Amino acid sequence: MASTALFQSLPFPHKSRNPSKAGGQAALRVRASGKQRRPAEENIRDEARRLKAREEQQVFSAKYVPFKGEGSSGEWYSLDEIVYRSQSGGLLDVEHDLGALKRFDGEYWRSLFDSRVGKTTWPYGSGVWSKKEWVLPEIHDDDIVSAFEGNSNLFWAERFGKHFLGMNDLWVKHCGISHTGSFKDLGMTVLVSQVNRLRKMNRPVVGVGCASTGDTSAALSAYCASAGIPSIVFLPANRISLAQLVQPIANGAFVLSIDTDFDGCMQLIREVTAELPIYLANSLNSLRLEGQKTAAIEILQQFDWQVPDWVIVPGGNLGNIYAFYKGFKMCQDLGLVDKIPRLVCAQAANADPLYLYFKSGWKEFRPVKSTTTFASAIQIGDPVSIDRAVHALKSCDGIVEEATEEELMDAMAQADSTGMFICPHTGVALTALFKLRNTGVIKPTDRTVVVSTAHGLKFTQSKIDYHSRNIKDMACRFANPPMQVKADFGSVMDVLKTYLQKSSEKDGVKSRKHKGGLSIDCTVIFPLGTMPFGGAIASALWANLVLSKPKKG
Ligand SMILES: Cc1ncc(COP(=O)(O)O)c(C=O)c1O
Numbered sequence: 070m071a072s073t074a075l076f077q078s079l080p081f082p083h084k085s086r087n088p089s090k091a092g093g094q095a096a097l098r099v100r101a102s103g104k105q106r107r108p109a110e111e112n113i114r115d116e117a118r119r120l121k122a123r124e125e126q127q128v129f130s131a132k133y134v135p136f137k138g139e140g141s142s143g144e145w146y147s148l149d150e151i152v153y154r155s156q157s158g159g160l161l162d163v164e165h166d167l168g169a170l171k172r173f174d175g176e177y178w179r180s181l182f183d184s185r186v187g188k189t190t191w192p193y194g195s196g197v198w199s200k201k202e203w204v205l206p207e208i209h210d211d212d213i214v215s216a217f218e219g220n221s222n223l224f225w226a227e228r229f230g231k232h233f234l235g236m237n238d239l240w241v242k243h244c245g246i247s248h249t250g251s252f253k254d255l256g257m258t259v260l261v262s263q264v265n266r267l268r269k270m271n272r273p274v275v276g277v278g279c280a281s282t283g284d285t286s287a288a289l290s291a292y293c294a295s296a297g298i299p300s301i302v303f304l305p306a307n308r309i310s311l312a313q314l315v316q317p318i319a320n321g322a323f324v325l326s327i328d329t330d331f332d333g334c335m336q337l338i339r340e341v342t343a344e345l346p347i348y349l350a351n352s353l354n355s356l357r358l359e360g361q362k363t364a365a366i367e368i369l370q371q372f373d374w375q376v377p378d379w380v381i382v383p384g385g386n387l388g389n390i391y392a393f394y395k396g397f398k399m400c401q402d403l404g405l406v407d408k409i410p411r412l413v414c415a416q417a418a419n420a421d422p423l424y425l426y427f428k429s430g431w432k433e434f435r436p437v438k439s440t441t442t443f444a445s446a447i448q449i450g451d452p453v454s455i456d457r458a459v460h461a462l463k464s465c466d467g468i469v470e471e472a473t474e475e476e477l478m479d480a481m482a483q484a485d486s487t488g489m490f491i492c493p494h495t496g497v498a499l500t501a502l503f504k505l506r507n508t509g510v511i512k513p514t515d516r517t518v519v520v521s522t523a524h525g526l527k528f529t530q531s532k533i534d535y536h537s538r539n540i541k542d543m544a545c546r547f548a549n550p551p552m553q554v555k556a557d558f559g560s561v562m563d564v565l566k567t568y569l570q571k572s573s574e575k576d577g578v579k580s581r582k583h584k585g586g587l588s589i590d591c592t593v594i595f596p597l598g599t600m601p602f603g604g605a606i607a608s609a610l611w612a613n614l615v616l617s618k619p620k621k622g
Pocket residue numbers: 251282283284285352383384385386387388389390446447492494522523
């Protein structure tokens with residue numbers, strides 16, 4: 070039985086390990102409706118400080134330990150130490166004091182987390198910090214650097230599921246609809262907050278650095294800029310999208326464009342951070358995964374704590390697949406749910422070391438030399454978290470799939486045609502879903518979540534190439550280029566009539582095939598010169614975008 074002091078130290082509900090049984094729900098309602106507006110001169114950080122002052126001492130804690138206990142016995146490090154590897158050179162993991170967390174039952178944690186969703190209370194308005202006790206329990210709220218990330222949309226892919234897969238319970242977790250447009254924000258808020266704390270403790274951290282395929286660098290530079298901390302990013306030259314390149318530039322990072330691939334940049338940043346007081350922000354640093362795991366907890370929360378059958382995650386450096394596993398496992402271990410979903414890790418065929426390892430029956434891992442892929446953020450041949458990924462997949466009867474360039478681009482276009490606007494990495498995950506549906510591994514009624522890892526707007530060039538049919542050796546089956554029309558009523562009417570005729574024929578076939586489901590065609594009219602597609606009339610911008618890019622294939 071926990072002590073009174075322990076319960077009092079928690080924000081809510083006091084003296085109960087089970088809020089619904091002990092009037093906790095009533096307390097929840099009172100708290101929700103009874104919160105007084107803070108004084109005008111106080112901001113939300115000040116308010117959190119004032120309220121925190123009333124609370125008792127911290128009762129939860131976490132530390133670094135060798136991953137899966139693969140270190141010397143009893144080896145552990147405080148999170149305030151700057152350490153990325155165990156004494157034996159292996160990976161580290163953040164281990165929480167599960168004993169302390171277990172003094173509260175699953176119902177307590179579910180209610181606590183649910184009570185914080187979507188609020189502006191510092192720092193719990195963040196989807197990550199709403200689970201603070203499970204993330205970085207000991208950090209002071211004042212040190213937290215947050216953009217209220219997380220709480221991302223779990224989108225019911227009704228039309229895509231029904232139309233392309235015959236599924237009725239398909240969901241897309243839009244982690245890319247986020248502050249810097251990818252799931253990296255979830256981990257970066259944790260890492261940069263800890264750096265903020267270390268700097269206040271006068272630890273030797275002059276800046277934070279990462280190697281990146283574009284999303285880690287965007288998140289790092291934004292969070293550092295918001296805290297006034299220098300950031301340094303190593304990018305593989307000409308291998309990331311323009312939108313991703315401009316993100317750290319705009320946020321004032323020191324950007325090094327290096328003539329190598331991601332694996333080369335990763336090697337360099339590891340060497341540099343071993344020499345200079347630059348803190349390493351890649352997912353080799355296990356702090357990042359503490360934030361990323363909250364996406365898994367959030368999925369369960371969004372399903373009212375019911376467990377989906379499958380979760381499909383695109384994999385590159387392979388930190389995220391482990392983070393998802395860890396989030397689900399903690400929920401099981403702490404009694405919020407009674408099982409975990411099966412995970413699928415999806416890789417691009419041009420960068421598929423995990424897939425090859427899986428196919429070998431986990432016999433032999435060999436890094437690969439990755440080649441260009443439209444899913445550029447996962448063009449990684451030597452993933453640092455390979456051991457974490459294998460552990461995660463083996464522990465949940467997981468599967469690894471891969472997608473060719475044509476498959477991932479077609480899947481992306483198909484998803485977009487149903488109203489999404491996804492990134493190519495999500496196209497990789499959707500390809501895995503297509504394959505597992507075709508083989509019957511995933512059933513039509515299985516509740517399935519596809520994790521969308523970045524915003525499609527970061528990858529418009531790939532969509533332009535596809536819809537322009539400007540990709541060597543790719544049929545671009547779902548391309549939808551605009552039609553060039555003369556600016557007179559007759560010409561416009563002619564093309565519209567042909568179009569409407571065709572689409573009503575198509576509709577007839579469709580409605581005979583599928584009963585129900587929403588399918589509405591739309592037509593967009595661009596003024597000549599601003600029209601984004603089509604040879605002769607391409608505007609200067611468009612010509613620049615299409616012609617300046619090397620053809621893929
Ligand atoms: C958009 C996107 N999707 C997926 C991934 C893969 O995540 P992980 O490296 O954790 O496997 C990354 C980064 O690697 C990414 O930037």
